[in-house]
Amino acid sequence: MPSTAAVVVPVERTGPDPNLTYVPALPPKPPVPHKRQWSPRLWEGTDLFTWLRMLRANGFAVHPSHWYIAAIVSVNATINTVLRWALNARHGSRVRATEITNHPVFVIGHWRTGTTLLHELLIRDPRFGFPDMQDCFNPHHALLTNGFFKRYCGWMLPGRRPMDNMLFGWDRPQEDEFALALLGLPSTYTDFAFPNRPHPSQGALDLSGLSAPELAKWKRTFVRFLKEVTVRTGKQLVLKSPPHTARIPTLLELFPNAKFVHIVRDPHVVFPSTVNLWSSMARNHGLQAPNWPGLEEKVLSEFRVIYDRLEDSRPLLNAVPGRFHELRYEALVNNPVAELRKVYDGLQLGGFDAARPRVEEYLRQNAGYETNKYDLTADQRATIHARWGDVIRRYGYE
Secondary structure (H helix, E strand, O other): OOOOEEEOOOOOOOOOOOOOOOOOOOOOOOOOOOOOOOOOOHHHHOOHHHHHHHHHHOOOOOOHHHHHHHHHHHHHHHHHHHHHHHHHHHHHHHHHHOOOOOOOEEEEOOOOOOHHHHHHHHOOOOOEEOOEHHHHHOOOOHHHHHHHHHHHOHHHOOOEOOOOOOEOOOOOEOOHHHHHHHOOOOOHHHHHHOOOOOOOOOOOOOOOOOOHHHHHHHHHHHHHHHHHHHHHHOOEEEEEOHHHHHOHHHHHHHOOOOEEEEEEOOHHHHHHHHHHHHHHHHHHHOOOOOOOOOHHHHHHHHHHHHHHHHHHHHHHHOOOOOOEEEEEHHHHHHOHHHHHHHHHHHHOOOOHHHHHHHHHHHHHHOOOOOOOOEEEOHHHHHHHHHHHHHHHHHOOOO
């Protein structure tokens, strides 16, 4: 994007003790060009029926240069359908009998606000389980093929996420929204499959556009997916998907004792970072050569949906002590241990001192990680203030 005003993103500095002084990191080295790592397309994890519906809804508008990808997805989708039947035959009764007695902890917040970092810190606590890459990218047969993929298929994934260089792998935590999209539920994530096609709002982000039967199916599929993850982990789940920020009433209907931790970040950084996220997803997982003419409008409008629905849900969130906690990304990266303790206290989780050594070890292993830097044009900055000004003021990012 052309630049006239720079947005400086805080460098993530971590340390094992919140009482220590944090020393600024050395200036970052110039980026070293590297060859793009190969990785499978997300849609290779769907089933045949979902794949055919997606193609039909988008007029089969696969770019000729991507026909070979569509062919691979078609083969994999057929295999996934058969494996789903096999999973149901082998594990279906066990999954159906599973009760989610300890309701999940939801990490919520807009994309690129630090939800991944917060999720990574919370799951250092051995009491918690989470959906991993295998669960979310192979949701039709994860329980059946878990050992195979994690033992023999590490070569299929890049070591780092392309959009932000975070660690990647079959056993890494992942967003359950990917699984829901691959299981055939309406999702804003399907937009980047055909980025050049018009995407009329279906209300998938906050579920408002779903009919009563569609919403009932969404609930059944979501609970079924969480039961499968619970069978694998045997633990209380910590979930992280930005769309859940706009779905709190539905989530509380399913899980009345759920807890929510919301992380917020400077919208002047969130905007270009989210544009970069969707651009990266379209390049790496799209079925067209992307130009995505409506990308910035998608980011601007979905931001409003997320924060408007969050505000609507505050009475529910604040109705029960220990249900909701809020923090700023900038505070988390500057003093992660102290902020995480506040999360534990705010959600009444208990046990932070037992989890702290694992948190500190993770921080030591990832010390020096730096976020991307972005520029905004004057017009972009003006648009952000016009469309998001109340949120900017609400969280003190003037």
